[in-house]
Amino acid sequence: MASTDFTAENLLRELAPQVLGAIIRRFRDFSAAEDAVQEALLAAAVQWPDEGLPDNPRGWLIQVAARRLTDHLRADLARRRREAVVVMQAPADEQVVPPPSLADFASSFSGAGAAPEQDDTLILLFMCCHPALTRPSAIALTLRAVGGLTTAEIANAFLVPEATMAQRISRAKKSIKTSGVPFGMPTDRQRAERLDAVLHVLYLIFNEGYTSSVGPNLQRTDLSNEAIRLTRGVHNLLPGDGEVAGLLALMLLTDARRPARSGPEGELIPLTEQDRTLWDREAIAEGIALVTATLSRGSVGPYQLQAAIAAIHDEAPRADETDWPQILALYGLLKRMSDNPMVTLNHAIATAMVQGPAAGLDLLNALDADERLAGRHRLDAVRAHLFEMSGNPQAAIRHYRVAAGRTTSVPERNYLVTKAARLAAEHEP
Numbered sequence: 001m002a003s004t005d006f007t008a009e010n011l012l013r014e015l016a017p018q019v020l021g022a023i024i025r026r027f028r029d030f031s032a033a034e035d036a037v038q039e040a041l042l043a044a045a046v047q048w049p050d051e052g053l054p055d056n057p058r059g060w061l062i063q064v065a066a067r068r069l070t071d072h073l074r075a076d077l078a079r080r081r082r083e084a085v086v087v088m089q090a091p092a093d094e095q096v097v098p099p100p101s102l103a104d105f106a107s108s109f110s111g112a113g114a115a116p117e118q119d120d121t122l123i124l125l126f127m128c129c130h131p132a133l134t135r136p137s138a139i140a141l142t143l144r145a146v147g148g149l150t151t152a153e154i155a156n157a158f159l160v161p162e163a164t165m166a167q168r169i170s171r172a173k174k175s176i177k178t179s180g181v182p183f184g185m186p187t188d189r190q191r192a193e194r195l196d197a198v199l200h201v202l203y204l205i206f207n208e209g210y211t212s213s214v215g216p217n218l219q220r221t222d223l224s225n226e227a228i229r230l231t232r233g234v235h236n237l238l239p240g241d242g243e244v245a246g247l248l249a250l251m252l253l254t255d256a257r258r259p260a261r262s263g264p265e266g267e268l269i270p271l272t273e274q275d276r277t278l279w280d281r282e283a284i285a286e287g288i289a290l291v292t293a294t295l296s297r298g299s300v301g302p303y304q305l306q307a308a309i310a311a312i313h314d315e316a317p318r319a320d321e322t323d324w325p326q327i328l329a330l331y332g333l334l335k336r337m338s339d340n341p342m343v344t345l346n347h348a349i350a351t352a353m354v355q356g357p358a359a360g361l362d363l364l365n366a367l368d369a370d371e372r373l374a375g376r377h378r379l380d381a382v383r384a385h386l387f388e389m390s391g392n393p394q395a396a397i398r399h400y401r402v403a404a405g406r407t408t409s410v411p412e413r414n415y416l417v418t419k420a421a422r423l424a425a426e427h428e429p
Contacts, residue, residue, distance in 0.1 A: 021124030036069035129194035132179030246304030252287035253310035357390035377406035
């Protein structure tokens with residue numbers, strides 16, 4: 001039964017955005033559709049462990065969600081009919097539009113004409129980047145609906161408190177409801193306008209999957225795999241867009257290292273210590289081909305630059321053969337394009353590898369006043385690493401311990417605590 005429960009839980013997580021996309025596309029009401037899908041997921045969580053998985057789990061969920069939403073609509077329409085009769089003394093059926101029929105949903109869960117599963121999620125991805133929302137709010141809402149991320153995970157991605165993110169998502173839903181602009185299939189022009197936000201969402205979903213910010217697991221392959229799948233879908237829609245190709249290349253080149261990133265107990269293995277024979281050479285070859293082709297077109301964006309950096313790491317046979325001067329130059333270009341403190345952190349690491357740890361530590365000082373990193377563990381972790389490189393073990397131990405106390409990832413915490421303990425043992429008085 002535990003195995004069945006685990007299978008059902010993972011399947012529900014995978015199917016949730018597909019079902020939500022199908023329901024929103026037809027009812028065009030985000031809040032109502034989200035509530036109906038949640039009810040369907042709850043029903044599945046209760047029934048499937050006892051009754052077994054249905055032959056078509058996605059169709060089952062769409063059918064239940066559609067019925068739930070139709071029931072709610074009928075109840076609401078019935079209430080409005082009663083009010084109209086009292087107020088206007090007119091036949092109710094002249095005052096309202098008949099509720100949608102479940103037959104309208106047949107193509108979603110049966111036979112020919114059913115939309116491919118990936119289409120619903122891809123449509124939802126573009127739909128959530130709604131014109132009534134600011135870009136940060138659209139991205140946050142899409143991470144919730146498409147990525148299935150928790151509010152805490154989304155807050156970590158945005159480097160803001162969880163309460164702030166909860167308010168942002170709530171306001172986003174209200175803005176959509178009051179805007180009067182329905183959810184629907186975006187036009188070609190709307191897709192182009194929303195593309196930057198869509199790519200950023202996919203980037204954040206992949207990052208959360210590759211290095212989970214919360215919990216006992218280092219990575220969530222369901223998220224990273226879904227991000228790659230959806231990015232492939234966007235690339236198929238827009239094969240000539242350099243940043244789409246760059247993002248897909250970045251994901252492939254990064255995800256190729258996944259088999260070597262953790263040990264038998266799930267412990268974190270840093271890049272410099274990984275067994276590179278375990279890396280996925282097919283994914284690396286595909287990623288390098290993509291980034292090479294897109295860089296040759298002339299116009300270069302942030303995802304292409306990050307993909308180029310990932311390619312340099314992946315092409316190095318050993319860690320000590322990494323072309324750090326080229327990586328430093330690419331991070332210099334990336335810094336001029338982005339005000340992201342994580343880019344500055346990585347630029348400092350590259351600087352340390354080329355010019356020495358003291359130069360890298362100097363660059364980190366500028367980040368101490370950046371509120372986006374306040375209370376985050378990354379800055380302390382990088383500073384500890386550079387202090388260790390510089391031969392200052394006591395400062396390194398101190399910052400490793402601070403970083404360990406701040407991270408919400410169990411594997412990262414264990415790694416940082418272990419680093420501090422080993423340094424302390426090696427430098428006992």
